[in-house]
Amino acid sequence: MEKSNDVVDEVGIMLLYKGEWVRDGNVFYFEGSKGKGIEIPKTISYKELLGVVHHILKLDPTNCFLSMKYVFNANIPTSPIQLTDDGDVKFFIGLNCTNGKLLVPLCITVEKRIDNHNQKSICNSYFECHMSSEIDKELNGDSMLMHKSRHIHCDSVETLTVDGENGQRFQNESPEGYKVHDWNMNETTINEEDYRMNTNPTSDKQVTQIGSFRTDVANERQNMMQQPIVSGISDDHLEEHQIYSSKKELQRKLHMMALKRKFEFKTTKSTTKLLLVECFDKECKWQVRATKLGISNMFQIMKFYSTHTCRLDMMSRDNRHANIVADIQKQYGIQISYDKTWRAKELALGSIRGSPEESYNTLPSYCYVSEQKNPGTITDIVTDCDNQFKYFFMSIGASLVGFHTSIRPVVAVDGTFLKAKCLGALFIAGCKDGNNQIYPLTFGIGDSENDALCEWFLQKLHDALGHIDDLFVISDRHGSIEKTIHKAFPHARHGVCTYHVGQNLKTKFKNPAIHKLFHDAAHAYRVSKFNFIFGQLEMIDPRAARYLMDIGVDRWARSYSIGKRYNIMTTRIVESLNAVLKNARDLPVLQLVEELRNLLQKWFVTRQQQAMSMSTELTMWADGELRSRYNMSATYLVEPINSKECNVNYAGISAQVNLDTRSCKCRQFDLDHIPCAHAIAACRFYNISCYTLCFKYFTTKTLLSSYSECIHPTGNEIDWVVPNHIRDKVVLPPKDEMPNRKTKESKNSFWWRGQRAHLVVVDVVNMGIIEKHANDQSLDIMIALALYELTWNENCNSELFCFFGTHVNRNVKMAIVDTTSYESIEDQLDTC
Numbered sequence: 072m073e074k075s076n077d078v079v080d081e082v083g084i085m086l087l088y089k090g091e092w093v094r095d096g097n098v099f100y101f102e103g104s105k106g107k108g109i110e111i112p113k114t115i116s117y118k119e120l121l122g123v124v125h126h127i128l129k130l131d132p133t134n135c136f137l138s139m140k141y142v143f144n145a146n147i148p149t150s151p152i153q154l155t156d157d158g159d160v161k162f163f164i165g166l167n168c169t170n171g172k173l174l175v176p177l178c179i180t181v182e183k184r185i186d187n188h189n190q191k192s193i194c195n196s197y198f199e200c201h202m203s204s205e206i207d208k209e210l211n212g213d214s215m216l217m218h219k220s221r222h223i224h225c226d227s228v229e230t231l232t233v234d235g236e237n238g239q240r241f242q243n244e245s246p247e248g249y250k251v252h253d254w255n256m257n258e259t260t261i262n263e264e265d266y267r268m269n270t271n272p273t274s275d276k277q278v279t280q281i282g283s284f285r286t287d288v289a290n291e292r293q294n295m296m297q298q299p300i301v302s303g304i305s306d307d308h309l310e311e312h313q314i315y316s317s318k319k320e321l322q323r324k325l326h327m328m329a330l331k332r333k334f335e336f337k338t339t340k341s342t343t344k345l346l347l348v349e350c351f352d353k354e355c356k357w358q359v360r361a362t363k364l365g366i367s368n369m370f371q372i373m374k375f376y377s378t379h380t381c382r383l384d385m386m387s388r389d390n391r392h393a394n395i396v397a398d399i400q401k402q403y404g405i406q407i408s409y410d411k412t413w414r415a416k417e418l419a420l421g422s423i424r425g426s427p428e429e430s431y432n433t434l435p436s437y438c439y440v441s442e443q444k445n446p447g448t449i450t451d452i453v454t455d456c457d458n459q460f461k462y463f464f465m466s467i468g469a470s471l472v473g474f475h476t477s478i479r480p481v482v483a484v485d486g487t488f489l490k491a492k493c494l495g496a497l498f499i500a501g502c503k504d505g506n507n508q509i510y511p512l513t514f515g516i517g518d519s520e521n522d523a524l525c526e527w528f529l530q531k532l533h534d535a536l537g538h539i540d541d542l543f544v545i546s547d548r549h550g551s552i553e554k555t556i557h558k559a560f561p562h563a564r565h566g567v568c569t570y571h572v573g574q575n576l577k578t579k580f581k582n583p584a585i586h587k588l589f590h591d592a593a594h595a596y597r598v599s600k601f602n603f604i605f606g607q608l609e610m611i612d613p614r615a616a617r618y619l620m621d622i623g624v625d626r627w628a629r630s631y632s633i634g635k636r637y638n639i640m641t642t643r644i645v646e647s648l649n650a651v652l653k654n655a656r657d658l659p660v661l662q663l664v665e666e667l668r669n670l671l672q673k674w675f676v677t678r679q680q681q682a683m684s685m686s687t688e689l690t691m692w693a694d695g696e697l698r699s700r701y702n703m704s705a706t707y708l709v710e711p712i713n714s715k716e717c718n719v720n721y722a723g724i725s726a727q728v729n730l731d732t733r734s735c736k737c738r739q740f741d742l743d744h745i746p747c748a749h750a751i752a753a754c755r756f757y758n759i760s761c762y763t764l765c766f767k768y769f770t771t772k773t774l775l776s777s778y779s780e781c782i783h784p785t786g787n788e789i790d791w792v793v794p795n796h797i798r799d800k801v802v803l804p805p806k807d808e809m810p811n812r813k814t815k816e817s818k819n820s821f822w823w824r825g826q827r828a829h830l831v832v833v834d835v836v837n838m839g840i841i842e843k844h845a846n847d848q849s850l851d852i853m854i855a856l857a858l859y860e861l862t863w864n865e866n867c868n869s870e871l872f873c874f875f876g877t878h879v880n881r882n883v884k885m886a887i888v889d890t891t892s893y894e895s896i897e898d899q900l901d902t903c
Contacts, residue, residue: 081110084167085176088128092140092151092180093344099142099151101178102344113168117160124179136182141166141175151178314364314371318346321361321370330398334379346370352381354673427804430659431460435800436793437661437785438465441668444783447471449535453527458801462524464531465664466513467671469780471535477777478502478510479637479768482536483545483568484529484552485645490657495519495805497656497663498528501644505774506690508678509644512536514667516660518805525551529559539563543634545642547571548622564634567626568642569593572619580615589619593627593640596738601630629742638743665785672782682775688762693745693769697761700748707752717756719749728753733764745769 090104107127111120124139125132140151141163154160154177166175309328315321318341325348329336335351336359343363350357360374395412399405407415438450447468453461479502486498498515513532517524529552536542542563546552548571556565569590576586588608595601609616625631629640655666687694710718715731726736726749734740739747744766746754754761767773785791 080113082113082164082167083108083110084164086124086127086179087176088179088181090178090180092178099149101142101176104178106176111164113164115160115164117154117157120154120160128179128181130181134183138180138182140178140180142178143175309359309372309375309377311372311375314369315361317368318361318363318370321346321372325359334381350379350381355379355381357381427659430661431802431804433661433788434460434463434664434802435797436788436791437664439793439797440785440791441465441467444785445469449531451531452802454802457803459518459803460660460805461518462527463516463660463664464513464528465515465667466532466535467668467782469675469778469782470510470512470671472780473504473510473777474502474512474536477768477773478504479639480539480541481543481545481636481639482512482532483639483642483644484532484556485547485642485649486525486552487649487656489516489663495660496524497649497652498524499645499648500532501648503639503644504678504690504777505693505769506678506681507692509648510777511648511667511671511674514664516663522551522554526555526558529555533559541635543636545636545639547642548575564632564636565626566632566634566636567622568640569627570641570643572622572627576615576618579618580612582612582615585612585615589615593629595628595630596742597736598630598738601628630738632742635742635744668782668785672784675778675780675782679775679778682771682778685771685774688771689765689769690771690774693765696745697751697765700746701751701761704748704752704755707748709752709756711756714757717753719752721748730754730757730759730764740764 086107086109087101087104088106090101093100093102109123109127111123115123121132121137121139124130124137130137139154141154142151143149143166152159154163163175163177309324315324325336334357336348336357337351338347339349340347345363346359346361348359349355356376357379358374358376359372361370361372363369364371395416396407396409399407399412435452438452442448442450445468449464449466449468449471451462451464453463455461482500482502484498484500486496489495489497496517496519498517499511500513502510502512504510513535515524515528515531517528542560543566544556544560544563545566545568546556547568572593573586573589576589577583585608588604588611592601592604592608595604605616605619608619619627625633629636651670652666655663658666682690685691689697706721708720710720712718712727716727716729719726719728726747728735728740728749730750730753733744733746733750735747735749737747737749740750746761746764750764751761753759754764
């Protein structure tokens with residue numbers, strides 16, 4: 072076959088092999104595959120293609136059957152389509168002739184001929200076709216285990232045959248007229264769409280990456296023969312290629328290993344064929360990946376990263392995989408109660424973390440050392456007259472420096488509850504950097520969330536920031552924050568979180584259309600667009616429109632906002648930070664503060680490295696926004712007015728752009744401070760770089776400046792050098808009281824407890840009294856037995872519950888009546 076000189080007459084296709092078809096519902100996957108890229112003539116026949124595949128995979132056609140299939144990327148799931156003739160090949164090649172992109176891979180499965188039995192046996196792994204008969208005899212029963220594994224890593228091979236050493240050997244050279252490319256994922260990036268067989272985009276099924284195909288048969292066979300099946304959980308040793316009798320057995324082994332080595336892990340993915348677990352710390356590289364062996368129940372560890380890179384204090388935390396009661400019973404033969412187990416766990420945690428008294432009393436020394444180690448850091452502790460803790464404030468100096476030089480002046484404020492033994496509230500103020508990432512600014516801790524704490528925290532925030540021109544503060548509609556924010560920041564603009572307002576709309580008005588219209592109105596740039604959308608909302612539900620008007624349109628609508636809030640519409644900055652600190656909120660106060668400092672230290676280092684590695688003029692996020700708008704502007708028509716002004720038209724809508732003032736009538740440029748599509752079209756017309764019109768906050772240089780300062784650790788407490796007047800300062804834990812947020816009382820609460828009234832059980836149908844009770848224990852038991860069928864009847868008196876009683880008669884409609892006079896029972900029943 073002669074190679075065509077015209078490149079247009081050739082097409083590149085991807086061969087996937089060493090895999091098998093797996094069905095998941097109506098979706099088919101080709102799992103465990105390796106790959107090669109080849110170029111073939113568009114006019115190739117079925118027999119010629121079959122010969123090429125035999126040659127490339129170094130197979131003897133007299134000893135193997137080849138099956139060539141592909142999955143058509145349709146809107147509905149389709150079964151694999153097999154190539155059987157020239158027409159099938161022509162159609163398949165046509166699918167791969169779109170701009171040279173690899174659209175549809177060709178999946179190859181190999182079936183081995185068994186001449187003695189005139190049968191075909193499916194080769195689950197490609198290298199299985201090349202095992203010598205002598206070694207197969209030696210393996211006997213163990214050969215099933217080896218043949219079922221399709222996840223063995225292959226290193227090198229010179230030639231591959233079907234029947235071992237006696238089979239025909241193929242040369243390494245490619246057949247004349249065809250180009251063969253080994254795909255190595257370490258060197259070549261392949262779009263997932265180019266080789267993934269999933270026709271259901273929502274499926275979480277994973278397809279093995281395409282790698283280079285180099286196999287050493289003898290070494291792999293010997294390695295498989297040496298791998299024992301691990302059973303039992305007495306040993307905490309783990310290594311690659313270990314085989315376990317079941318996934319459950321492997322999971323038990325991992326649990327015991329986590330207990331013995333004092334770390335936590337999480338299950339990232341668990342299916343019938345795959346188990347992937349990782350360290351609970353996202354920054355740690357520890358990982359175990361195991362897969363199922365063929366049709367057996369056995370699991371083999373394919374990848375194991377054994378080194379923990381997480382912090383030791385993360386490894387020593389409470390282990391969620393420990394079943395203490397069961398472990399004590401198993402190891403010591405002692406049965407202990409849940410309460411005793413809980414108390415023992417609390418004592419153990421106390422010995423690790425220290426007592427609350429120690430934590431609060433060490434806080435002044437910690438603050439002093441933090442200020443010495445990190446210049447510019449501001450801390451403050453407030454106690455009451457009895458030296459009991461009230462408030463704490465901290466702002467790291469590096470964060471303040473970055474904010475003043477490189478961060479947009481938009482601050483989000485929110486609070487959350489602490490879950491430690493000494494309850495309290497945590498207040499956080501945060502911003503967004505030029506890469507749209509969370510930038511923590513200050514932290515505050517109080518004994519409870521109230522107006523006094525909010526006012527104190529916001530005043531400390533104001534003192535730390537100083538006077539900021541064009542400062543914009545965003546918060547939710549929590550009463551304490553709204554009351555005090557204008558006192559602390561009288562010259563700043565105040566906006567509300569659109570997410571919280573939207574959630575309140577959902578709760579109050581129960582109409583999804585209202586929430587959608589509110590979201591569109593809040594994010595509209597043009598005033599005219601806002602008025603149109605809000606008018607629709609008002610026509611649907613005037614009450615919702617009135618509710619939003621009462622809040623103040625300028626506080627939640629971007630188009631009417633008086634101050635500059637850029638693209639920051641919610642306090643999700645702070646709530647996302649709360650989610651990061653979810654596990655730290657149950658720590659004693661000193662460990663919580665150290666966790667906050669350590670988080671900032673880690674983020675500053677990581678983001679500084681990211682900024683240094685960015686090759687674009689703008690940050691990755693800003694560059695992506697600009698590119699998206701650039702693509703939109705490709706079809707915009709520009710009508711010049713003068714050297715810096717023009718009118719831009721698209722789809723019958725025009726917008727006037729002024730490059731000198733960095734403004735556009737669409738107002739997106741004015742509010743986001745990143746050129747809109749109209750401004751980019753104008754830049755292209757006037758041959759001006761659109762990058763020069765972006766505000767400094769979005770440049771890579773400014774991002775690097777945001778994290779230029781270092782945050783230093785405080786070191787060991789034993790090494791602290793603290794003045795005596797600081798060390799001797801006494802700070803006691805706060806009063807043991809719950810935060811004062813009101814909770815709604817359930818209508819079905821146990822209203823009879825502690826009451827001195829009489830209660831009666833009445834047959835509602837026959838209007839007769841069945842039982843009379845004073846308020847005693849027997850009545851509590853009787854009512855508790857029936858509570859699971861209790862139904863609140865809003866038409867009845869608030870002291871009347873109706874239900875179908877099971878303790879007297881299943882078919883009798885009953886009522887429990889609370890009254891001080893038996894004569895009023897009939898009057899209460901008449902109200903039903």
